[in-house]
Amino acid sequence: MFFTYVFRELRRRHRQALLTAMGLAVGVALVVAVTAYAAGVGKAQDQVLQSLYGVGTDITVSQQQKMEQGGAQRFGMQPPDESKQGEKFSRSRVMTSPGQQSISSKRLTQIASLDGVSAVTGSLSMSVMSVQGEFAQVQGGSSGAQPSASAQQSGDGSSSQQGQAQMAPIDVSSLSVSGVDTTELALGPLSAAQVSSGRSLTSADAKSKVMLVTKAYAKQNSLSVGDVKKIDGKKFTIVGIVALPAGSTSSDVYIPLSWAQKLSDNANKVNQIYVKADSADDIATVQAEIEKVMPKATVTTSSDLAGQVSGSLSSASTLADRLGKWLAIAALIASFAVASLLTVSAVSRRVREFGTLKALGWKGRRVVGQVLGESMVQGIIGAVIGVGLGILGAKLIAAFSPALEATVASAVQSGPPGMPQAADAAQAVTVNLTAPVSLQLIGVAVGLALAGALIAGAFGGWRASRLRPADALRRVD
Amino acid sequence: MLYRLTEVTKRYTQRRKQIDALDGVDLAIDEGEFLAIQGSTGSGKTTLLQMLGAMDRPSGGKLEFEGHDLVKMGEGDLSELRSHSFGFIFQGFNLIPTLTAQENVETALVPWHVHADERRRRAEEALAGVGLADRARHIPSELSGGEQQRVAIARALVRAPRVILADEPTGNLDERTRDDIIGLLEQLWRERGQTLIVVTHDTWVASRASRRIWLDRGRLGEEPAAAVPGLDARVVAEPALAVAGRL
Numbered sequence: 007m008f009f010t011y012v013f014r015e016l017r018r019r020h021r022q023a024l025l026t027a028m029g030l031a032v033g034v035a036l037v038v039a040v041t042a043y044a045a046g047v048g049k050a051q052d053q054v055l056q057s058l059y060g061v062g063t064d065i066t067v068s069q070q071q072k073m074e075q076g077g078a079q080r081f082g083m084q085p086p087d088e089s090k091q092g093e094k095f096s097r098s099r100v101m102t103s104p105g106q107q108s109i110s111s112k113r114l115t116q117i118a119s120l121d122g123v124s125a126v127t128g129s130l131s132m133s134v135m136s137v138q139g140e141f142a143q144v145q146g147g148s149s150g151a152q153p154s155a156s157a158q159q160s161g162d163g164s165s166s167q168q169g170q171a172q173m174a175p176i177d178v179s180s181l182s183v184s185g186v187d188t189t190e191l192a193l194g195p196l197s198a199a200q201v202s203s204g205r206s207l208t209s210a211d212a213k214s215k216v217m218l219v220t221k222a223y224a225k226q227n228s229l230s231v232g233d234v235k236k237i238d239g240k241k242f243t244i245v246g247i248v249a250l251p252a253g254s255t256s257s258d259v260y261i262p263l264s265w266a267q268k269l270s271d272n273a274n275k276v277n278q279i280y281v282k283a284d285s286a287d288d289i290a291t292v293q294a295e296i297e298k299v300m301p302k303a304t305v306t307t308s309s310d311l312a313g314q315v316s317g318s319l320s321s322a323s324t325l326a327d328r329l330g331k332w333l334a335i336a337a338l339i340a341s342f343a344v345a346s347l348l349t350v351s352a353v354s355r356r357v358r359e360f361g362t363l364k365a366l367g368w369k370g371r372r373v374v375g376q377v378l379g380e381s382m383v384q385g386i387i388g389a390v391i392g393v394g395l396g397i398l399g400a401k402l403i404a405a406f407s408p409a410l411e412a413t414v415a416s417a418v419q420s421g422p423p424g425m426p427q428a429a430d431a432a433q434a435v436t437v438n439l440t441a442p443v444s445l446q447l448i449g450v451a452v453g454l455a456l457a458g459a460l461i462a463g464a465f466g467g468w469r470a471s472r473l474r475p476a477d478a479l480r481r482v483d
Numbered sequence: 484m485l486y487r488l489t490e491v492t493k494r495y496t497q498r499r500k501q502i503d504a505l506d507g508v509d510l511a512i513d514e515g516e517f518l519a520i521q522g523s524t525g526s527g528k529t530t531l532l533q534m535l536g537a538m539d540r541p542s543g544g545k546l547e548f549e550g551h552d553l554v555k556m557g558e559g560d561l562s563e564l565r566s567h568s569f570g571f572i573f574q575g576f577n578l579i580p581t582l583t584a585q586e587n588v589e590t591a592l593v594p595w596h597v598h599a600d601e602r603r604r605r606a607e608e609a610l611a612g613v614g615l616a617d618r619a620r621h622i623p624s625e626l627s628g629g630e631q632q633r634v635a636i637a638r639a640l641v642r643a644p645r646v647i648l649a650d651e652p653t654g655n656l657d658e659r660t661r662d663d664i665i666g667l668l669e670q671l672w673r674e675r676g677q678t679l680i681v682v683t684h685d686t687w688v689a690s691r692a693s694r695r696i697w698l699d700r701g702r703l704g705e706e707p708a709a710a711v712p713g714l715d716a717r718v719v720a721e722p723a724l725a726v727a728g729r730l
């Protein structure tokens with residue numbers, strides 16, 4: 007009887023019922039679309055942060071170097087003696103990333119012991135400049151020219167006209183290398199890496215001369231797993247090729263931390279610390295604690311970095327946060343109000359009907375239940391249509407929104423800086439916007455539609471409960 | 484004695500104006516009576532019927548049904564009483580427009596929580612009793628006025644109530660259908676011995692009753708002078724004898 011009555015009534019006033027359901031649907035659809043959009047923007051932001059920062063890292067710690075220490079590096083390219091003039095040479099120079107001072111590994115244990123810290127790891131990134139060519143033929147004596155090449159002035163040899171004239175072609179190349187803690191790869195520069203061939207590094211590799219090469223670098227230099235690559239004269243075996251998220255500030259190659267420390271003469275030192283907090287709520291506290299322990303260090307949290315993200319991505323995020331949220335809430339309230347009004351008016355047109363049922367001895371709650379039942383069916387229809395519309399809307403947003411660009415000012419050193427010139431350059435990343443509709447979101451949407459129906463049904467039921475059996479005799483129609 | 488009304492009043496307040504729809508009614512109704520309540524429009528007939536049917540409580544006085552004072556009963560008890568003791572028939576039929584004849588009759592059994600099969604069986608039986616077995620699957624708008632009122636009568640009878648209360652049951656019907664419906668009610672009354680209380684301003688309908696009372700501005704009064712006493716006395720006597728015979 008209950009369902010028969012509910013469905014017959016809804017069929018009788020199907021236009022009005024559909025209107026009520028559509029009202030709820032539009033509200034719910036907006037919530038789905040806006041939430042999906044916000045989730046997409048959030049995901050894009052995560053993607054940007056991950057590529058700049060690494061997955062799972064909550065806080066990074068680095069220490070700025072005093073300016074005078076970052077001067078031009080000189081290669082030992084002065085010919086040892088005149089007899090070697092014109093001979094081939096190959097020199098390389100290892101230097102830790104300019105602008106970043108090395109930090110003692112003891113700091114790692116110190117940070118690990120802080121409250122709220124779940125994991126800590128350090129990495130040491132550096133650049134290896136190699137120069138290959140022939141020693142200049144110095145004419146008329148040995149005192150004239152001192153060929154020098156500087157990393158920062160690569161190719162700019164105008165310092166000495168004389169030298170330039172005599173300079174044979176010199177091939178300058180640079181390789182960025184990161185030393186990583188092979189026991190803690192889930193945190194740090196390789197956390198977002200995906201092995202595309204070979205294998206990753208393991209704790210057993212801690213003291214081995216093995217390396218991972220990024221896909222881009224491997225392609226550029228035709229390297230594959232099993233090849234041997236020299237860094238500063240030491241031979242490293244390539245055990246894996248890894249892919250890092252687009253736009254990430256990755257190094258070209260990754261070697262065990264101990265070897266990076268050896269090559270750069272930085273025993274027991276790192277220049278970037280990665281910290282993972284116990285929970286998101288702990289991040290601020292941990293940041294403050296680290297700042298207390300290391301007053302000179304730059305302590306950056308992922309939200310600090312998110313705050314520095316600018317460009318269309320950040321406008322999208324603002325849009326999703328401000329306009330989207332309020333639009334969805336307003337639409338939801340409006341749709342609930344419309345559904346309630348329509349339901350109450352439907353009940354008002356059935357005064358005599360409900361009065362008759364009460365005269366027949368139907369209890370008030372049975373009549374209210376009937377009104378609620380009708381409303382809930384409308385809510386279910388509204389939920390189905392609303393989720394459908396919402397998913398459609400989300401798909402349209404994802405299909406028609408342009409790729410988002412994010413720019414992060416690198417005043418804060420984020421991730422292992424590759425090339426020296428990266429020191430103050432802004433990093434731009436382009437990501438495609440998605441608008442994912444999760445099962446959870448669908449659940450929330452259905453819940454909202456049903457909640458709206460329940461509210462509308464409650465108003466209608468309240469109206470119906472105020473009717474009296476004597477209303478059966480009222481002449482309303 | 485089924486009903487005993489003592490100084491029953493019902494006061495409505497509308498737009499700060501007070502109307503005494505019933506103004507001190509004293510009345511006793513016996514079990515098995517066919518009582519006609521007559522009176523001009525606005526005299527309080529419907530109001531009195533509502534009080535008798537426990538649809539509303541009097542504002543004052545005492546209204547005893549089987550010894551229980553309805554004035555002192557709560558909403559739940561009144562609802563319970565309505566579902567067990569009373570059957571209502573309305574001028575406008577008051578069927579649920581979306582439900583079939585069969586389902587409309589079943590609505591009367593909903594408060595009893597009887598099993599669906601039992602409910603269906605009883606409703607079919609009641610419909611057959613008013614000669615509508617073949618129209619069970621039609622919705623009200625597919626039925627004539629007379630057929631709709633028969634469905635309403637089946638709905639009232641399906642619970643086999645102690646009292647059937649009808650408010651102008653033939654007010655919306657033509658003369659021939661009116662005769663049919665009154666004939667049916669009279670027949671059922673004779674067969675079942677239920678108390679039948681009919682509000683009407685139709686003299687012919689009232690003439691079928693075993694007793695007639697007149698309401699005038701909320702008070703019980705004398706038969707208006709316009710009526711023909713001789714005819715009335717004869718018509719009233721017949722059903723009264725019938726009652727006596729059954730008792």
Ligand SMILES: Nc1ncnc2c1ncn2[C@@H]1O[C@H](COP(=O)(O)OP(=O)(O)O)[C@@H](O)[C@H]1O
Nearest residue numbers: 495497502504523524525526527528529530531
């Ligand atoms: N619910 C109500 N509210 C206010 N006044 C009412 C209400 N019901 C009836 N009345 C008034 O009470 C008086 C008697 O009404 P009613 O019992 O319907 O008379 P009848 O059925 O004899 O035509 C009328 O004056 C009517 O206007």
Ligand SMILES: [Mg+2]
Nearest residue numbers: 528529530650
């Ligand atoms: Mg009336």
